[in-house]
């Protein structure tokens with residue numbers, strides 16, 4: 813397995829674990845409620861034109877997620893889920909020191925971002941519910957409404973699951 817396929821497997825497993833432990837099994841998945849249940853604060857703030865979101869853990873161990881106030885609700889939901897991915901990947905089980913991830917709109921792609929995006933898709937569109945909704949005959953835009961994500965996010969999820 814290469815680094816990316818390993819990251820994908822781990823992101824899916826971690827998202828399922830977070831949903832199981834901190835979710836309420838309702839759709840659409842509420843990433844803010846999950847963050848709160850994990851002890852993470854969420855803030856909407858003016859982050860500047862080139863930053864969509866960030867997560868910081870301070871030296872006391874408190875983690876905070878910031879999303880850009882100018883983004884719409886679906887974009888913000890995905891950003892929060894993406895930041896939760898960075899949390900699951902680098903902070904959840906790892907130490908308690910200060911850590912920070914800042915997501916720029918023209919951001920670099922690397923394995924950390926790949927993991928966080930895979931985690932976000934897996935969290936907001938849980939595999940079994942997503943497959944069931946497709947079997948039910950939902951179109952991409954109906955799936956986007958059902959899971960409260962963007963249509964491009966639906967298409968990426970379909971592609972990565974081979975559905």
Ligand SMILES: [Zn+2]
Pocket residue numbers: 894898913914915924925928
């Ligand atoms: Zn990121």
